Amino acid sequence: MLITADRILTDTGTYLEGGAVLLDGDAIAAVGPKAEIVRQAGPDVPRLAHSGTVLPGLIDSHVHLIFDGGTDPVAGLGEADEVLYDRMCRRAEQLLRAGVTTARDLGDRGGLAFRVAADVEAGRLAGPRVLAAGTPATPPGGHCHFLGGEVSGETAVRDLVRRNVEAGAAVIKVMTSGGGLTKDGPSSWQSQFSAAELTALVDAAHAAGLPVAAHAHGADAIAEAVGAGVDTLEHCTWMTETGFDLRPDVLRRIIDENIAVSLTVSPHWRMLPQVFGEERAAVMFDQVRQMIEAGANVIVGTDAGVQRTGFDGLPGALPFYAHLGVPNDRILDMATRGCAQALGVGDLTGRIAPGLRADLLLVDGDPLRDLEALRSVTAVVAAGRFNSLPSKGRIAQLRSGNKQLGESG
Numbered sequence: 018m019l020i021t022a023d024r025i026l027t028d029t030g031t032y033l034e035g036g037a038v039l040l041d042g043d044a045i046a047a048v049g050p051k052a053e054i055v056r057q058a059g060p061d062v063p064r065l066a067h068s069g070t071v072l073p074g075l076i077d078s079h080v081h082l083i084f085d086g087g088t089d090p091v092a093g094l095g096e097a098d099e100v101l102y103d104r105m106c107r108r109a110e111q112l113l114r115a116g117v118t119t120a121r122d123l124g125d126r127g128g129l130a131f132r133v134a135a136d137v138e139a140g141r142l143a144g145p146r147v148l149a150a151g152t153p154a155t156p157p158g159g160h161c162h163f164l165g166g167e168v169s170g171e172t173a174v175r176d177l178v179r180r181n182v183e184a185g186a187a188v189i190k191v192m193t194s195g196g197g198l199t200k201d202g203p204s205s206w207q208s209q210f211s212a213a214e215l216t217a218l219v220d221a222a223h224a225a226g227l228p229v230a231a232h233a234h235g236a237d238a239i240a241e242a243v244g245a246g247v248d249t250l251e252h253c254t255w256m257t258e259t260g261f262d263l264r265p266d267v268l269r270r271i272i273d274e275n276i277a278v279s280l281t282v283s284p285h286w287r288m289l290p291q292v293f294g295e296e297r298a299a300v301m302f303d304q305v306r307q308m309i310e311a312g313a314n315v316i317v318g319t320d321a322g323v324q325r326t327g328f329d330g331l332p333g334a335l336p337f338y339a340h341l342g343v344p345n346d347r348i349l350d351m352a353t354r355g356c357a358q359a360l361g362v363g364d365l366t367g368r369i370a371p372g373l374r375a376d377l378l379l380v381d382g383d384p385l386r387d388l389e390a391l392r393s394v395t396a397v398v399a400a401g402r403f404n405s406l407p408s409k410g411r412i413a414q415l416r417s418g419n420k421q422l423g424e425s426g
């Protein structure tokens with residue numbers, strides 16, 4: 018397939034005007050000026066002329082396909098595995114329709130996200146590439162204990178890592194602090210594991226060649242996770258019992274050791290001042306600004322599945338960074354190339370370059386000028402599979418309708 022477009026976003030953060038991308042199976046064969054690529058393609062290649070922008074497919078660094086994104090996501094876990102699995106497949110399709118071609122699933126129950134990942138990879142399901150963690154490690158009664166990963170002591174921690182590795186994990190998830198989703202667990206600012214347990218977990222994961230994603234709200238938990246050598250810090254809100262405490266020495270280590278800060282931003286971020294109070298929200302916003310200005314490797318996620326966070330939310334979350342003053346080219350880079358690098362799939366996706374998987378997002382308009390253009394998805398190409406949206410449908414339309422994603426080629 019040959020796609021020609023008004024604009025193609027290259028990894029320099031600028032547009033190639035009047036360009037073309039040539040696909041070969043699941044990979045990008047060539048990208049460049051239209052005339053050159055058309056010549057290379059030959060006359061028999063199917064063509065799509067897109068009046069708009071082609072950019073790399075978006076990456077959501079933090080989702081939970083197992084949760085429903087409603088007011089009580091934990092309640093839904095009562096369903097049988099097959100019911101849950103079916104819903105997870107629908108949510109994967111939703112992510113894809115929103116332009117997400119790679120999603121990291123940071124915790125499910127019973128290895129169901131591994132099944133979704135395998136079905137997408139085999140072409141049985143239209144969805145993003147899923148990098149699944151499986152069962153997150155948590156102490157007995159700890160954050161997300163209901164997902165089945167309660168462990169205590171270094172041996173049990175290593176054992177859980179081994180079970181996840183054997184089940185097909187792409188990343189190991191550990192809950193280093195409490196979290197809001199677990200009403201009967203520790204508070205978000207409280208630490209959950211000893212240094213020895215965290216070190217054992219990181220050691221076992223790295224020995225298996227897998228990165229570690231640490232859920233860390235507490236300032237203490239962030240410092241402990243950094244000390245143990247984790248690869249990505251999830252949420253990273255620097256909470257204490259009484260407020261927040263962004264520690265410059267810990268932030269320095271995060272930057273020096275290139276630990277990615279995987280911020281989870283709800284598409285309803287504009288509501289945060291009402292939810293947390295003006296003052297608290299202002300501090301939280303300012304901490305993010307400080308981390309970005311200091312040079313932290315911030316990547317983007319939504320925590321899709323948790324309370325009031327659906328699977329179509331990434332385009333609505335990205336303007337949060339623009340609100341903080343981050344330029345659009347940097348935001349799009351964070352949501353594509355930067356995320357891919359941090360998640361260890363930078364050689365596979367995140368850029369439009371020959372040899373990489375054909376993960377592309379086709380939108381109307383100009384997202385470098387206005388991020389709202391990301392909501393005008395016309396087609397998504399995931400690993401070379403072309404998913405066109407009905408009648409240049411907008412995401413808002415799709416939300417309300419029961420239109421299905423057409424798949425071809």
Ligand SMILES: [Zn+2]
Binds near residue numbers: 079081320
């Ligand atoms: Zn999460």
